[in-house]
Amino acid sequence: MGVDKQLMDFEARLRPQINTFLAQRVPVDVDQAQLAKSMLYSITAGGKRLRPLLTLAVLETFQVQPDEASFKAASAVELLHTYSLIHDDLPAMDDDDLRRGLPTNHVKFGAGMATLAGDGLLTLAFQWLVDNSLPAATKIELVDQLSRLAGPSGMVAGQADDIYYEQHQLALAHLQKLHRHKTGDLILYAVRAGGLIANRSDCQPLLDQFAKSFGLAFQIYDDILDVTSSADQLGKPVHQDANKNTYPNLMGLDRSYQQLAKTIEAGRSALKQMQAEKNVDTTLLASFFSYFQF
Template sequence: MVEGELRRLLDTRPLEGELYRPDRLLKAMRHGVLNGGKRLRPFLVLETAALFEATDDTAALRVAAALECIHCYSLVHDDLPAMDDDDLRRGKPTVHRAFDEAAAILAGDSLLTYAFDIVSAPETAMPAEAKITLVNRLARASGMGGMAGGQALDLAAEGSSLSEDETLRLQAMKTGALIRFACEAGAVIGGAQDADIERLGEFGAAIGLAFQLADDLLDLTASSEAMGKATGKDAAAGKATLASLHGIDWTRQQLRGLVAQAEDILEPFGERADTLKQAARFVAERQS
């Protein structure tokens, strides 16, 4: 569903009010989005919306696709020579390698702004108050207090020694913020009470940390072929991750604890949350 929606949204035909969609820019955007990936964040939007029996699947799907546009924009920019300088993403050439740096920057810029277009558009049918809430939370999750700020901290950490608290804050911003938003967004779309939105946010925070710990573990243990991107780059850049500081066994123990925490958070929802519990286990146990 998400893949189909992304393809539809990134079609060559301009939207109403758009003059034209430059062909090369659109190809670069599609290269950065339609190149595989787990689609974890949109999956979480859809599943948390379903938890609250959201009446309009289309609205949830559009918000899910918008969130994936922001996630993919972040990968396009992270791969640039000025940042992580990667040649491969999901087993394929990164956007700046397949096109050029200028195209990658503009593709990322366009995906970021398009995400807010998608959420705020009339086709995303939900109450105006819910839309404003989503736009505000998404802006904060992706901006200087969230993902972009986390990337800034990550770049500044190269060759330096962060404390455990500083590392946790960096990870909560760079990786956790969008995952937390995904879980909160579904609850907002489903018309959940504030307490339940906060509960789903706590679930998102737990699996967001698990996702990053699993990523750090894979950077130490997995091959580049399995990951579809270079591994061992944290150590090469002098970045001390929690996995490298405490070791593989400690990291795996922490992952088990985070899964248990995530499952406990979802306990009030009973069997309706079984798929989300499975998602928590997937995040912690993934091999790529």
């Protein structure tokens, strides 16, 4: 089947703009040459740019043309996501040598500089959320949402659970909570950011349902790929999760596939409801589920 053509066209139009924006704008805000190289190394190493694309897709769904300010705010989440990958790869965390088919940041620049590159990207993300011409109330809400969903009650909490419970098998409800924080909360932020910038609070509950389903599906899919794919296919080490809490480890591959299908259907249902109740075309957002192909 492959990725939906509507999504492919959207990515072909927006992803190069995101890549160019990140490559050009990050060095402007960095005042140390080696730090800039380390930050740029990871931010320009590739990737789907899924999170800023989700924000921009929500804007397009509401027929809001992104200007420079909203584009900058949408791109900020990619800075934060990249920081999380750099830190996740560090020797004190997963100690991975490969990310997106390239040596990880600490392999290239050393653990100290890699840590600082992550720190720089994290703080720069919040600078970009306020260093733009969006309305003040929107900027405040974006900062509030990102700090909550990426911080110690969001993504960081999920990472902490992932480490703390590595040798202990969790029940399904606790595993879902771990994944909701570790992976889902940053995806939830990206979707919420689009709704905030578009000023469509009336659609936020259904957007949240879509985002939560997509985030959970993303993690289940990633868990399955760790078992079924090769490092060459994924551009990162595989079979790393033998002692971790994952869907295949808890319920086996067959039930993991079933859970993935059920989660995708819940997300599609929320979008169908939003289309019917709010008279908006949600097919672009629905097309993001076509990522999950085997």
